Amino acid sequence: xxxxxxxxxxxxxxxxxxxxxxxxxxxxxxxxxxxxxxxxxxxxxxxxxxxxxxxxxxxxxxxxxxxxxxxxxxxxxxxxxxxxxxxxxxxxxxxxxxxxxxxxxxxxxxxxxxxxxxxxxxxxxxxxxxxxxxxxxxxxxxxxxxxxxxxxxxxxxxxxxxxxxxxxxxxxxxxxxxxxxxxxxxxxxxxxxxxxxxxxxxxxxxxxxxxxxxxxxxxxxxxxxxx
Amino acid sequence: xxxxxxxxxxxxxxxxxxxxxxxxxxxxxxxxxxxxxxxxxxxxxxxxxxxxxxxxxxxxxxxxxxxxxxxxxxxxxxxxxxxxxxxxxxxxxxxxxxxxxxxxxxxxxxxxxxxxxxxxxxxxxxxxxxxxxxxxxxxxxxxxxxxxxxxxxxxxxxxxxxxxxxxxxxxxxxxxxxxxxxxxxxxxxxxxxxxxxxxxxxxxxxxxxxxxxxxxxxxxxxxxxxx
Ligand SMILES: Nc1ncnc2c1ncn2[C@@H]1O[C@H](COP(=O)(O)OP(=O)(O)OP(=O)(O)O)[C@@H](O)[C@H]1O
Ligand SMILES: Nc1ncnc2c1ncn2[C@@H]1O[C@H](COP(=O)(O)OP(=O)(O)OP(=O)(O)O)[C@@H](O)[C@H]1O
Ligand SMILES: [Mg+2]
Ligand SMILES: [Mg+2]
Numbered sequence: 337x338x339x340x341x342x343x344x345x346x347x348x349x350x351x352x353x354x355x356x357x358x359x360x361x362x363x364x365x366x367x368x369x370x371x372x373x374x375x376x377x378x379x380x381x382x383x384x385x386x387x388x389x390x391x392x393x394x395x396x397x398x399x400x401x402x403x404x405x406x407x408x409x410x411x412x413x414x415x416x417x418x419x420x421x422x423x424x425x426x427x428x429x430x431x432x433x434x435x436x437x438x439x440x441x442x443x444x445x446x447x448x449x450x451x452x453x454x455x456x457x458x459x460x461x462x463x464x465x466x467x468x469x470x471x472x473x474x475x476x477x478x479x480x481x482x483x484x485x486x487x488x489x490x491x492x493x494x495x496x497x498x499x500x501x502x503x504x505x506x507x508x509x510x511x512x513x514x515x516x517x518x519x520x521x522x523x524x525x526x527x528x529x530x531x532x533x534x535x536x537x538x539x540x541x542x543x544x545x546x547x548x549x550x551x552x553x554x555x556x557x558x559x560x561x562x563x
Numbered sequence: 564x565x566x567x568x569x570x571x572x573x574x575x576x577x578x579x580x581x582x583x584x585x586x587x588x589x590x591x592x593x594x595x596x597x598x599x600x601x602x603x604x605x606x607x608x609x610x611x612x613x614x615x616x617x618x619x620x621x622x623x624x625x626x627x628x629x630x631x632x633x634x635x636x637x638x639x640x641x642x643x644x645x646x647x648x649x650x651x652x653x654x655x656x657x658x659x660x661x662x663x664x665x666x667x668x669x670x671x672x673x674x675x676x677x678x679x680x681x682x683x684x685x686x687x688x689x690x691x692x693x694x695x696x697x698x699x700x701x702x703x704x705x706x707x708x709x710x711x712x713x714x715x716x717x718x719x720x721x722x723x724x725x726x727x728x729x730x731x732x733x734x735x736x737x738x739x740x741x742x743x744x745x746x747x748x749x750x751x752x753x754x755x756x757x758x759x760x761x762x763x764x765x766x767x768x769x770x771x772x773x774x775x776x777x778x779x780x781x782x783x784x785x786x787x788x789x790x
Contacts, residue, residue, distance in 0.1 A: 377705075377709050426707045480603075503734060506733045509602045
């Protein structure tokens with residue numbers, strides 16, 4: 337499904353070069369559940385954003401479903417993302433002037449669902465994530481962990497075939513985290529491809545494979561694990 | 564040091580009332596290390612912000628060093644915070660147009676330190692938190708966990724006698740988290756009062772006492788623990 341072909345990312349910081357992702361080649365199969373782990377600053381968000389079509393590599397190609405993502409136009413890439421990918425950002429990126437419910441409805445609106453279906457689907461997701469009674473709160477009327485779960489609900493709303501989640505449980509207590517994990521595992525069982533960046537060994541444990549990153553964006557696959 | 568006297572916080576949501584903190588009475592001694600734990604949305608950030616003089620309660624009084632915080636003027640309260648408290652926000656609140664180093668220097672600048680001392684002190688803190696080579700990056704040129712550590716460094720910069728930290732390790736891998744915890748424990752040994760909100764049982768374990776919160780902001784002290 338994804339093929340990273342000698343992909344790397346550097347930033348220029350004055351006269352210094354920062355290596356965010358070292359030259360990387362990796363295949364991610366359709367329907368796989370893979371975790372990306374590593375220390376803070378090791379390049380996990382960089383790798384996920386490259387995969388998600390939102391950050392052009394300095395070198396190499398990112399293939400998704402047979403297409404070279406960064407050889408498409410910005411519009412083509414955005415359209416492909418809208419149809420196929422759900423991205424949970426590490427800092428949520430909720431729309432501040434919309435309620436939790438309206439935030440979750442946005443992808444459904446773009447999909448052209450009936451207003452009634454949108455509302456029903458969005459409420460169902462919020463409910464399953466323990467936010468049923470917070471549907472009409474705006475982001476600044478929610479706790480941080482509640483905002484994180486709204487971001488997840490929005491990602492799942494239009495049923496994307498690929499879910500890319502950046503630290504989806506970082507602000508959650510163990511119980512809420514397990515709720516989110518159960519969700520991701522259920523989506524995985526339905527055949528979706530799940531790529532999760534996480535610091536939590538408990539989350540990584542649920543994946544079939546783990547890509548371990550280290551300082552400078554150097555990565556490798558860990559020895560095979562049984563989930 | 565702190566005395567919460569029948570303190571509560573409610574929000575009006577249309578015709579509904581949301582209880583963020585249930586009526587709470589609690590003493591926190593000078594030099595204590597206390598953890599506040601509980602599920603997402605249970606009122607932890609609310610409690611910490613009330614203690615930190617940044618959110619007026621709906622009822623009751625918050626006493627700090629013998630003064631009723633919310634009977635002071637806004638200016639008096641801000642000054643007391645500046646002199647005595649260090650607050651690590653759950654969403655960091657870094658100044659986006661300043662570098663990591665400049666962000667950490669801000670409280671030192673307000674303290675009137677010499678420019679040379681400011682720079683030295685700030686660099687030392689960043690270095691101890693593993694960010695020595697990121698000093699000249701702006702927040703958007705840092706990973707999320709790196710931003711979190713800059714927020715911590717800024718809090719510690721002017722050596723406050725009370726540290727209030729809201730989820731200071733939520734975005735950190737186990738190793739970075741242990742580095743931060745070692746820092747907090749060192750500050751505690753120097754006689755500082757540490758109040759940490761956390762989802763991480765490993766973090767709570769290091770505190771002498773734990774205040775457990777539940778939905779609706781209802782809290783109680785857990786049976787005594789040995790750190
Ligand atoms: N715009 C930029 N300019 C310079 N350096 C950058 C920029 N963006 C990121 N970096 C650096 O690239 C490295 C990788 O960043 P990335 O956000 O991918 O890390 P991460 O593994 O997601 O970290 P965390 O676990 O803290 O979220 C970091 O060391 C960071 O300082
Ligand atoms: N401005 C507001 N209006 C209405 N409700 C609010 C407002 N701010 C917070 N709340 C509600 O108050 C409750 C407590 O919020 P708080 O941020 O203290 O939770 P928390 O324990 O810190 O959660 P987390 O672990 O997710 O950070 C939440 O259920 C939240 O929805
Ligand atoms: Mg990251
Ligand atoms: Mg909180």
